[in-house]
Amino acid sequence: MSNRSKVLYIVLLLGALAAPFIGYPIFLMKVLCFALFACAFNLLIGFTGLLSFGHAMFFGGAAYLCAYAAKTWGFTPELAVLFGTVGAAILGYFVGWLAVRRQGIYFAMVSLALSQMIYFICVQAPFTGAEDGLQNVPRGKLFGLFSLADDTTMYYFVLAVFIFGFWLIYRTIHSPFGQVLKSIRENEPRALSLGYDVDKYKLVAFVISAGLAGMAGALKSLSLGLATLTDVSWQMSGEVVLMTLLGGMGTILGPVLGATSIIAMQNYLSSFGSWVTIIMGATFVVCVLAFRRGIVGEIAHRLKK
Amino acid sequence: MATDYILETRELTKQFRGFTAVDKVSINVRRSSIHALIGPNGAGKTTFFNLLTKFLPPTSGSIVYNGHDITREKPAQTARRGVIRSFQISAVFPHLTVMENVRVALQRKLGTSFHFWKPESTLNHLNERAMELLTEVDLESFADTQTVELPYGRKRALEIATTLAVDPELMLLDEPTQGMGHEDVGRVVDLIRKVAKNRTVLMVEHNMSVIANLSDQITVLARGTVLAEGPYDVVSKNPLVLEAYVGSAEAEVT
Numbered sequence: 254m255s256n257r258s259k260v261l262y263i264v265l266l267l268g269a270l271a272a273p274f275i276g277y278p279i280f281l282m283k284v285l286c287f288a289l290f291a292c293a294f295n296l297l298i299g300f301t302g303l304l305s306f307g308h309a310m311f312f313g314g315a316a317y318l319c320a321y322a323a324k325t326w327g328f329t330p331e332l333a334v335l336f337g338t339v340g341a342a343i344l345g346y347f348v349g350w351l352a353v354r355r356q357g358i359y360f361a362m363v364s365l366a367l368s369q370m371i372y373f374i375c376v377q378a379p380f381t382g383a384e385d386g387l388q389n390v391p392r393g394k395l396f397g398l399f400s401l402a403d404d405t406t407m408y409y410f411v412l413a414v415f416i417f418g419f420w421l422i423y424r425t426i427h428s429p430f431g432q433v434l435k436s437i438r439e440n441e442p443r444a445l446s447l448g449y450d451v452d453k454y455k456l457v458a459f460v461i462s463a464g465l466a467g468m469a470g471a472l473k474s475l476s477l478g479l480a481t482l483t484d485v486s487w488q489m490s491g492e493v494v495l496m497t498l499l500g501g502m503g504t505i506l507g508p509v510l511g512a513t514s515i516i517a518m519q520n521y522l523s524s525f526g527s528w529v530t531i532i533m534g535a536t537f538v539v540c541v542l543a544f545r546r547g548i549v550g551e552i553a554h555r556l557k558k
Numbered sequence: 559m560a561t562d563y564i565l566e567t568r569e570l571t572k573q574f575r576g577f578t579a580v581d582k583v584s585i586n587v588r589r590s591s592i593h594a595l596i597g598p599n600g601a602g603k604t605t606f607f608n609l610l611t612k613f614l615p616p617t618s619g620s621i622v623y624n625g626h627d628i629t630r631e632k633p634a635q636t637a638r639r640g641v642i643r644s645f646q647i648s649a650v651f652p653h654l655t656v657m658e659n660v661r662v663a664l665q666r667k668l669g670t671s672f673h674f675w676k677p678e679s680t681l682n683h684l685n686e687r688a689m690e691l692l693t694e695v696d697l698e699s700f701a702d703t704q705t706v707e708l709p710y711g712r713k714r715a716l717e718i719a720t721t722l723a724v725d726p727e728l729m730l731l732d733e734p735t736q737g738m739g740h741e742d743v744g745r746v747v748d749l750i751r752k753v754a755k756n757r758t759v760l761m762v763e764h765n766m767s768v769i770a771n772l773s774d775q776i777t778v779l780a781r782g783t784v785l786a787e788g789p790y791d792v793v794s795k796n797p798l799v800l801e802a803y804v805g806s807a808e809a810e811v812t
């Protein structure tokens with residue numbers, strides 16, 4: 254890591270630690286959850302070259318699993334999040350196994366179709382609370398000791414999990430495995446001809462991405478106290494694509510910035526009612542036209558020159 | 559074993575929806591030789607390479623490599639046996655640096671390529687070898703350049719360095735000099751001669767002076783079938799070959 258990025262990460266960390274004294278912890282937690290979701294998605298689109306159009310199934314699926322475990326079985330928060338994460342990773346293994354053999358748009362279609370299946374299961378299943386979802390999910394006590402009922406305390410728990418997830422993605426991207434992923438993104442036939450079983454690499458990347466997307470969804474259901482059908486809907490899959498493209502796919506911080514901007518817009522523009530969607534759509538179009546590489550991608554590009 | 563053939567194909571055939579692109583091709587490639595595969599456009603040369611490297615499944619026939627029947631293997635499996643191809647259209651990793659292009663090929667044999675929890679710096683000890691390979695193709699001064707910024711001829715040279723990095727036993731080169739300027743061609747010819755010292759090369763090439771210069775054996779393919787076989791002197795005088803080339807590559811033969 255260069256000195257400049259080290260300084261940047263330290264500043265960001267200090268900012269994140271100080272944030273609940275300036276902003277609303279609930280809003281901040283939501284930002285962190287979606288930032289992690291977008292980073293997990295970016296591992297596929299930005300570093301492996303796979304466009305998944307069904308990532309809501311992992312986010313929302315884990316949100317339900319975590320909420321159910323915390324509410325019905327009284328899991329402690331760290332175990333509930335772990336449960337959601339592992340559940341999403343296992344789902345990711347099966348979905349990935351079916352999807353990674355497909356190329357390009359077919360991959361996106363398979364992921365979308367499977368995600369719709371999960372959506373319908375969530376609509377029908379007895380334990381998801383149908384239209385109401387699972388509400389009033391208790392945050393419980395961390396390790397059975399520290400109550401997370403206070404929003405600021407909960408925020409620091411979310412931050413800690415976020416940092417772990419972010420670190421894991423960073424590590425993955427900058428690892429021997431990450432090098433192979435990038436070569437697959439750059440030229441799949443070439444990677445194959447050098448002797449790499451590209452499908453296996455894609456599958457491992459898919460499982461990591463699904464697991465971390467699940468971790469984000471699980472955290473979200475604990476922090477906001479609910480898991481609903483919105484979390485598994487195709488709109489949610491679309492939103493994470495938007496966040497990643499807006500911030501800059503294939504950059505490490507882009508998805509964080511993209512998620513922050515979109516959540517902030519949804520939050521502060523909510524008084525405009527249904528106009529939010531239109532304002533967001535317009536912002537998105539302008540950004541994509543003005544900065545093809547996404548905001549962070551564009552900044553990095555300018556700095557390099 | 560009686561033969562010293564590294565690769566043998568037996569009546570290898572590939573049909574695309576009724577159209578036969580490769581038609582019962584049986585060739586033997588002698589170990590440690592440079593074997594050229596020539597033929598007019600659309601003769602089926604690239605398709606033949608795709609069959610050998612498993613990028614396409616054959617319709618019928620078989621492929622024997624080092625005594626093993628590899629006809630039904632998967633591409634990566636065959637590559638790991640030491641059969642490495644290059645592509646007709648330059649195949650590099652454009653948004654990796656030149657050094658990383660070579661290193662990604664070198665790292666496979668470390669066996670840590672699934673290790674997502676290890677830092678990239680565990681690959682640094684490969685840099686020295688990567689640099690040697692880059693030096694072999696005169697790219698050492700470009701090591702930190704983004705590959706996308708290299709001129710075309712340099713990209714092709716990098717492709718050869720990357721192929722060499724996996725130390726292939728059999729190198730398949732699909733038109734390595736295509737689209738290159740005069741000096742670049744000379745450089746690639748020297749390079750191929752050098753690297754062929756301890757391995758086998760099977761190459762598709764349109765440039766006849768390159769063929770005359772390098773090849774020990776030539777197979778001429780036309781419309782998917784073998785038209786002629788032999789050393790350059792014999793093949794270049796074969797009337798069938800001359801006829802097949804009329805109109806398509808006449809200028810190159812003469």
Ligand SMILES: Nc1ncnc2c1ncn2[C@@H]1O[C@H](COP(=O)(O)OP(=O)(O)OP(=O)(O)O)[C@@H](O)[C@H]1O
Nearest residue numbers: 574578579597598599600601602603604605606646
């Ligand atoms: N995937 C495919 N589907 C259908 N037809 C194909 C396919 N690949 C190749 N062909 C056809 O097979 C024939 C042989 O093509 P191939 O690319 O092997 O020729 P080539 O000898 O490499 O030619 P060139 O010198 O132009 O590279 C052509 O007629 C081509 O159109």
Ligand SMILES: [Mg+2]
Nearest residue numbers: 603604605646
């Ligand atoms: Mg060809």
